[in-house]
Amino acid sequence: MERLLRIDRRYLFALVALAVTIPLLIRFDLPVPATKEVKGIYDKIDSLPEGSHILIAFDYDPASKEELQPMAIALLHHCFRNNIKVVGMTLYPGGPGLADRAITETGKQYGKVNGEDYVFLGFKTGFELVMINMGENIYSAFPKDFHGNSTVGMPALEGIQSLEDFGFVIDLASGSTIEAWIAFGKEKYNFDLGAGCTAVIGPDMYPFLQSKQITGLMSGLKGAAEYEVLIGHEAHAVAGMSPQSVVHLLIVLFVLVGNFLYFMSGRSKI
Amino acid sequence: MNFLKRTIPLIIAFTMGVMMSLQYYVPHEVSQSLLKGVTRWGITIAGFAVFIGAYSLFHLHWTKIKRKHPGWGYSIFVFFGAGITIFLGLHNGGEGFWQNKQEGTMFDWMYFNVQVPAGATMFSILAFFMASAAYRTFRARTNEATILLVAAVIVMLGRVPVGALIWEYLPPIADWIMSVPNMAAKRGILIGVSIGAIATSLKIIFGIERAYLGGGD
Numbered sequence: 215m216e217r218l219l220r221i222d223r224r225y226l227f228a229l230v231a232l233a234v235t236i237p238l239l240i241r242f243d244l245p246v247p248a249t250k251e252v253k254g255i256y257d258k259i260d261s262l263p264e265g266s267h268i269l270i271a272f273d274y275d276p277a278s279k280e281e282l283q284p285m286a287i288a289l290l291h292h293c294f295r296n297n298i299k300v301v302g303m304t305l306y307p308g309g310p311g312l313a314d315r316a317i318t319e320t321g322k323q324y325g326k327v328n329g330e331d332y333v334f335l336g337f338k339t340g341f342e343l344v345m346i347n348m349g350e351n352i353y354s355a356f357p358k359d360f361h362g363n364s365t366v367g368m369p370a371l372e373g374i375q376s377l378e379d380f381g382f383v384i385d386l387a388s389g390s391t392i393e394a395w396i397a398f399g400k401e402k403y404n405f406d407l408g409a410g411c412t413a414v415i416g417p418d419m420y421p422f423l424q425s426k427q428i429t430g431l432m433s434g435l436k437g438a439a440e441y442e443v444l445i446g447h448e449a450h451a452v453a454g455m456s457p458q459s460v461v462h463l464l465i466v467l468f469v470l471v472g473n474f475l476y477f478m479s480g481r482s483k484i
Numbered sequence: 485m486n487f488l489k490r491t492i493p494l495i496i497a498f499t500m501g502v503m504m505s506l507q508y509y510v511p512h513e514v515s516q517s518l519l520k521g522v523t524r525w526g527i528t529i530a531g532f533a534v535f536i537g538a539y540s541l542f543h544l545h546w547t548k549i550k551r552k553h554p555g556w557g558y559s560i561f562v563f564f565g566a567g568i569t570i571f572l573g574l575h576n577g578g579e580g581f582w583q584n585k586q587e588g589t590m591f592d593w594m595y596f597n598v599q600v601p602a603g604a605t606m607f608s609i610l611a612f613f614m615a616s617a618a619y620r621t622f623r624a625r626t627n628e629a630t631i632l633l634v635a636a637v638i639v640m641l642g643r644v645p646v647g648a649l650i651w652e653y654l655p656p657i658a659d660w661i662m663s664v665p666n667m668a669a670k671r672g673i674l675i676g677v678s679i680g681a682i683a684t685s686l687k688i689i690f691g692i693e694r695a696y697l698g699g700g701d
Binding site: 221227249459 | 526531583601603611612614615624644
């Protein structure tokens with residue numbers, strides 16, 4: 215018992231590595247039904263008329279790419295397919311590369327033109343201050359886009375003066391930006407806000423869901439997978455559900471076996 | 485000196501704090517114009533924080549190298565990595581930093597082939613440590629720990645597709661845990677944190693809390 219309790223952690227690491235690798239090599243599909251939180255975002259975007267504007271804040275950096283980039287790509291597919299104009303931005307200095315690539319490459323698949331059908335405004339430091347500035351005047355916050363083009367008169371921003379002119383705003387967050395978007399954006403400038411976040415942040419967002427301060431929530435890779443299923447474009451997130459399921463099962467097994475050995479060894483009585 | 489270092493910052497904090505608190509409730513044009521001006525000032529000041537951050541980072545690691553602290557060799561990589569990145573960023577594919585950002589530069593290559601995989605690797609290492617901790621330390625020692633453990637197992641299984649295959653009621657139970665007990669606890673914490681933030685803000689505005697002024701003379 216004692217030997218098993220003190221097992222070299224590298225054996226555990228090897229089991230986790232196998233739990234991730236094997237389902238990637240031997241593919242098996244699992245059903246991914248959409249939850250009402252994810253459907254809230256899908257329904258909102260689906261209800262927007264053609265030519266509406268949506269603002270996507272790519273508030274994450276490479277460390278959270280695996281969870282949030284599939285979400286961003288799924289959202290972009292939905293927007294471009296429905297002929298909705300996409301405006302992107304980020305409050306994270308490490309975010310522009312990922313955001314620009316996601317918008318440009320997805321836009322290309324639908325024949326969308328930069329500056330006309332979408333625009334990526336780039337990074338701006340200041341968090342809440344940027345949100346307030348965008349709420350007052352978007353051209354004051356971003357006089358130029360990521361590629362240095364002037365935003366004034368840009369067709370992709372036609373009809374947009376401030377945050378309240380957007381049909382929908384979505385924050386894809388790996389930090390505390392969703393709360394900031396609620397307090398300094400939505401509550402002040404009155405627009406519909408949706409959120410996508412890493413699985414770790416997900417539980418923190420439920421109070422805002424219940425109070426309807428966010429229209430919907432995508433949490434972690436599972437949230438992204440649900441969105442991919444909803445739009446009928448199953449890609450990275452759906453593929454990631456099999457290894458994630460197996461690793462979750464393995465961790466539950468670790469918890470149960472660890473506790474069983476702990477109580478059987480008599481350590482609990484010490 | 486005390487007047488410059490203490491009194492003036494306190495006056496600025498008090499004036500701006502009171503003014504911006506009241507501004508929120510005044511929809512007049514002058515008030516909106518003030519907000520616009522102040523936020524632009526704020527963004528400009530925040531931009532300069534990068535210099536303080538860079539100075540602090542380099543100073544810390546230079547001291548480690550100079551004093552040969554344990555692991556000082558890693559600090560060399562900070563200068564190496566930051567130096568190359570800053571150089572390539574300013575180089576901007578040969579066009580210089582004063583030009584618009586160029587496409588397909590070495591800076592982009594570094595971002596997609598070094599920073600992106602390195603960031604993803606760092607984050608994914610967490611899964612291995614969590615698995616190890618689940619086996620070694622997550623114990624049902626007390627009633628509270630047992631409740632936590634049972635909830636964790638249900639949520640972990642209920643939030644992945646395989647949960648429904650094990651037992652069809654697992655996902656709804658996991659959803660209930662998230663939407664009711666979790667939400668209630670999070671809301672309680674949120675209200676507590678918000679009241680704390682308001683209290684701290686008032687203490688700063690009225691000069692009771694002065695830690696932000698720094699110590700020393």
